[in-house]
Amino acid sequence: MGKYEEDVVKLLEYVGGKENIAAVTHCVTRMRFVLNDPSLADEKKIETLPSVKGMFTNAGQFQVIIGNDVGTFYNEFSAVSGIEGVSKEQGKQIAKKNQNPLQRAIAVLAEIFTPIIPAIIVGGLILGFRNVLGEINFNDATIVSRSVFWNGVNDFLWLPGEAIFHFLPVGITWSITRKMGTTQILGIILGITLVSPQLLNAYAVPGTAAADIPFWDFGLFQLDKIGYQAQVIPAMLAGFLLAYLEIFFRKRIPEAISMIFVPLFALLPTIFVAHAVLGPIGWWLGDIISNVVNSGLTSSFSWLFSFIFGALYSPLVITGLHHMSNAIDMQLISTYGTTNLWPMIALSNIAQGSAVLAIIFLHRGNKREEQISIPSTISAYLGVTEPAMFGINLKYVYPFVAAMIGSGFAGMFSNIMGVRANAIGVGGLPGLLAINGTEGGGWLAFGGAMAIAVVVPVALTILFEKNGLFGKKEEVAVETATIAPQAANTNTNQQTTTETHSERLYSPGEGRIVSLDVVNDPVFSTNIMGEGFALRPTTNQVYSPVNGEIVSIFETKHAIGILTKTGAEVLVHMGLDTVELKGEPFTVHVKVGQIVTPQTLLAEMDIAKVKAAGKETDIVVVMTNNEKMADYILNHKGESTPGLAIGEYKVRGH
Template sequence: MEYQALAKDILAHVGGKENIVSLVHCATRLRFKLKEPLRANAEGLKQNPGVIMVVESGGQFQVVIGNHVHDVWQAVRSEAGLSDETPVADSAGEKGNPLNQLIDIVSGIFTPFIGILAASGILKGLLALAVVCGWLATDSGTYKIWFAASDALFFFFPLVLGYTAGKKFGGNPFITMVIGGALVHPVMIQAFEASQQAGAAGDAFLSIPVTWFNYSSSVIPIILAAWVSCWLEKQSAKRLPSAMKNFFTPLICLGVTVPLTFLAIGPVATLLSQMLANGYQWVYALAPWLAGAAMGALWQVCVIFGLHWGLVPLMINNLAVLGHDSMLPMLLPAVFGQVGAALGVFLRTRDARQKMLAGSSVTAGIFGITEPAVYGVNLPLRRPFIFGCVAGAIGGAIVGFSDSHVYSFGFGNIFTIAQMIPPGGVDATLWGGVLGLLVALVLSCVLTMVAGMPRRAAEATPVAVNAGENDVLSPMNGSVLALDQVPDATFASGLLGQGAAIIPADNKVIAPFAGEVASLFATKHAIGLLSDSGIEVLIHVGIDTVKLDGKPFTAHVKVGDKVQPGDLLLEFDRQAIIDAGYDLATPIIISNSDDYRDVVTVAATAVQAGAPLLCVSHQ
């Protein structure tokens, strides 16, 4: 229930549940596909304290939440009435940018199980480490059970991909999952093994020769087969009488698609997979260090815009066809370049809030979640992000030159080191990968500490300021409350910015300076303002009052309106909020606190509307 308010606000800013075509999530982001993208209000959503960033890319409206994205995803689905069986759009049939279509299809197919995919890869890497260190023997029962746990997803990829691809293409996912099961059925694997024996007789389907392949761990064949099955399902559903659809539509899909996959789709897709893997190997072999430098420099840029999904199938395909992948190790320096930059900010800054944010970002980044470091620390300061990319390029070049590989899929994180251990044991390729990671981490940290932050931005000592354009007046009458005393962890932590809170004594909110209305929540419980001098202020009336759906609130301005100090912005029913059981504490936050040296509360324990409340000091 703690995420329901956030879910309501997200739904309001994406245009309502009726504007949602599909919703999935990855490690840190909600990924919406919207019917009418222009109805979404990205700027308004960015003002929500539970949202790190909003990115519109790849045909998706991406809301960066953080590590608790799964809980928010469930809350949004519950609030919008979306179920597991909610159909999604047939992306293959939509008009638009081909790159956006590709990214949308790939993310829709792989996102639902990306977490377990990463966990399986990490477990495989840890098993390899245990064998190299002599802790486990490959013929032991312990090893076999854990190996089965780590390898099951990869071996049965066609089943899992069949299900998610079926949902993505708008068909019955259980039909496409059964098609995937047919590809890895023991009878089919035995047929493949028999065909490999010298002099084995060929098989035929209705007199048509069959070329057997081992489709376990394969990616492209089942995705193409799922698309064909979903198309066939839709055509059959249009033409069959309603009384026959439930039985004959699946019968037609299985009876036609499975043979077609073994006769044509599978062999063609397998050839395509091999060409893709060999083509990548050919390009990589031309200049491994250059490939590493490019990936190390640009990977985080791709992540920001959600374009990295276009490379995920290539990595998985390399593992399926070649048994190893060289792309993932080259991305590791890109990850740790941003981690090192955030670490540099942590070591350099004297600002308590910035230090706390940078420290938590480093911890998350070590485990492969870089959004907090990128969006919360490095990008706002600009230079740390650039230094992270530069260090990532140098580290990536070292990794590429060392010819490092991984032997299972996962996120780029500290556990990737274990996944880089070759089957034959530790060698120079592993140490080259570790060296590239460390170079990126240390170099970006040192560069950030030396030149990544303006001297004044790193200091936290308050200085005297002049009244005037730096003043933020009190928007209401009431009692002043220190921000860390607000009964809401997000506001109290200072994550959204520095400021103060007021327990209102009346029912009016006035403009605290000359400026304009930058944002106004649909529920009218919160308003964002931008002063003529560049100060951004968020006024949030009460705690969790978004749940009141705007009933006690009346707005007297709209987004874009110019205001002068004292102009009436909002009115609210103070008693109704109290009767509903909500706290009246109203945070007044300087949203762009990072742009200033300090934010000082100048009011006493009580304040009158229009009297000085906060004062900011310039860098």
Template sequence: MSEENKQIAQELIDAVGGLENISSVAHCATRLRIMVKDKEKIDQNRAEDIDKVKGAYYNAGQYQVIFGTGTVNRIYEQFIALGAPESTKSEQKEETKKQGNKFQQIIRTFGDIFVPIIPVLVATGLFMGLRGLVTQEEILALFGTSPDALSDNFMLYTQVLTDTAFAFLPALVAWSAFRVFGGSPVIGIVLGLMLVNPELPNAYAVGEGEADPLMFLGFIPVVGYQGSVLPAFIAGFLGAKLEKWLRQRVAESLDLILTPFLTLLIMITGALLVIGPIFSAVEAAIMAGTTFVLQLPFGLSGLLVGGLHQVIVITGVHHIFNLFEIQLLADDGMNPFNALITAGIAAQGGAALAVALKTRSKKLKALAFPSSISAFLGITEPAIFGVNLRYIKPFAMALIGGAAGGFFAALFNLEASGMAITVIPGSLLYVYDFVPLMLYVITNVIALGTAFVLTWMFGFSDKMLEEVKTE
């Protein structure tokens, strides 16, 4: 096995232009990430024809080769053994930040900030779904009880599970922003907690008219920022920059005392009196635009989002949607965006499955089958870059399937209780009631089925194998 992996590593080194064209190599859970000096020296067809390679593409300074979990570790070991210079993912990330245009760099920064906090938001969404499930009258009847019989203590316990992450969301965002922009994360946490201090009027209570904001200088409204993202993000960004600036100017003997003191004093004053009011208004405007799109009549939002989301994934700027989903959940506790993007993801899996069943190529079958399964678990890169986009038509058919599934979900206003998990795992976000769960299943069947049928009938034939090789 090691000799086989060594041969694969050597073939890949040759395909990317040899060791002299490799700046460094690292890997993540599924992909080998190669920093190349000259991307024109990469032989794409040669790389994709290598055994165990499930897809390869160049993005933002990295040549990313998909091997899959476990396999990538072994190929990486052979890569290093053959003389490729290794680097950590953080070192590659710093190098990657210099790649691409300004917009791409900004979107990558959004990803760096929001991706680390998504796991706790996923857990919160699952807690919401499970609370909805266990408090359903039909479910409780199976155990000889009813919703009225649930104790206040039990409901309080479930609220602790479901409300904590969003109640202290600014602390999570400020912590991550300080971490990304080079500040002290613990200062970010405290700054974020200050924004939701219980002594401030609760933002939700003010929004519902149950409390009044504090008025500073007679005209500046001050409230807590429970559930807000953008004010905490801006405060975290400016706070990290301020802390770094202060550390360069405060004497070392006083740094431990003065730098945190001045950073928090200046930033909480600015956050409550300037940043908060201004960027809360900006955040409200952005969400109003997002809500407008999601509420387009006749299922148009589903056609747009379900049909185009995976196109945006190819560009690598899809992390911007994390901001929208987090804010949707913070505002309303529900996320209509999840069902729409789920349709696009399921459709990519359906198209890859059609290719796997229709082709006579053993190598393509071995690539397309696991790629479709990966998509059904919510990860589409192997299906997109390894199969569908390589032959173009399957990808186009998958976009149609995503639009069809998204159209259905939008017609029925399907909403999730969380974010970040889709297709099969995503069903856990809809167990809060029987009807949404069934609508979610139908959405996936429509998306997957449409993409599968269209790809089978019009989107793929084995003639494409030779055409792609010729190109």
């Protein structure tokens, strides 16, 4: 009998049986199902399985979090079900069949904006800081007017600020070619031709008389030399045209001369059409979209518009439609300089976290649930709401409804007070940093909106549970009553019969040590997999973070399992989502059964190759057997070298 055979048999039944599985694959922590009918998956029953740490649905895939031993679980599942797995990329392609045309379009939009969001976040912080320095009066004078140093800082910071926002089309056209699998340097060149200094800056166009606009004279016709700085839709239209032309000519031009003629025939026509047709059309469409949204948020019915948007943003996240807001926000910033939409999104993050906070209070003592609810609250307050929504709020329904109502009222208050953001990307409580402090109510009004986003969801969640509204009160009461005493008894026994043993944690390489909550993967950042840390490496070498024995090496070489003498199961995960790279950037220097120390070179990760594939290079170290972990402390963050002692943990042993 296999280690997980009982759970495997039940999981097969709970996902709707073999006939409901279109495809199944796995990464280093999760089983990834593509289900013919997702509604047949019984999430409540799946959650009761001892080997399941959580689940969520994303991009048409039903993902069940197993943990470090997912490879064994997957093999046993394949043996029991008789279903052969597919690659992760094949799974994604099959999953698209579960999406309608609108969902597929939104997914494409998300894939375009996701790689450039980090730059947008940084740009928002820079603009917010410059706003403090140069726009806000302190005793009738700004900081830059009082200090030569801060005036210089303010002037210098415009360099990256302009690069991020004015030259945004370069990032968009690059991201499209990356997503479409075409030549990325051509996308960059196309973007530069949309924002070239030879062109009249887009911000100067409204104030320039028609007769003064420069143009190219082709004899038969003339073409205006207008730039598209910060414009989203013109860049998207041009980027897709370039990608499709390259794909078209690549299929038809012989390989021997394709290096010359494919780029030529794809790039030059795209640049011309972009300036002659797509740019003006895109500008026109962008203005219509931004004017409609801004009119809705500034009209006499703005209170209703903002309440509805604030309340419905979280359901949009579930469907994936929320990715449209990125393009709308950037268009609003391009047209008006700021956006009144993003503050409401940040408030929705806070509301979801607050609803989970109320659940923590109501279900205190439920240790199993707290492994999800506590990190989910932190994650939501920092702007990532999926763990909170899928792990807690949608499970009970009534906290999700409470969060929607709280988000609606907070968004309505924010918009009525005229709160606007300089940029997007900074969500949750840190969203305050993106707020324009001089327009409307500024930071003070947004602070009031944040208070509403905390108080209302907490109060309503408690009220709804006490009165059995929007959920089944009996089920909640039974679950809390049955799990909490067991957890309490377990703790009592451990206190009397369990001894703890301390071990040290060491840096697995050269780079910067960061806490898990900043890792761009909710399974790691919310501690669902366990406590730990991450290294943002500057060299390719990866060393053991503990003293122990190698017990597993993932087949795609990107993850290694180590068992310490005290029984801690330590996972070293190299890069994020690097299972897709099929081992290409990794060279493993150890084997199963080998004893390792912090001086042992586990593997080498080709950082350049990982980055070129569009993946993040974080090396994540987590202790995956939570039930044995008694305490964990990370003593050091920041720059580190291999073998540097950075923390310690305690393991329960009998």
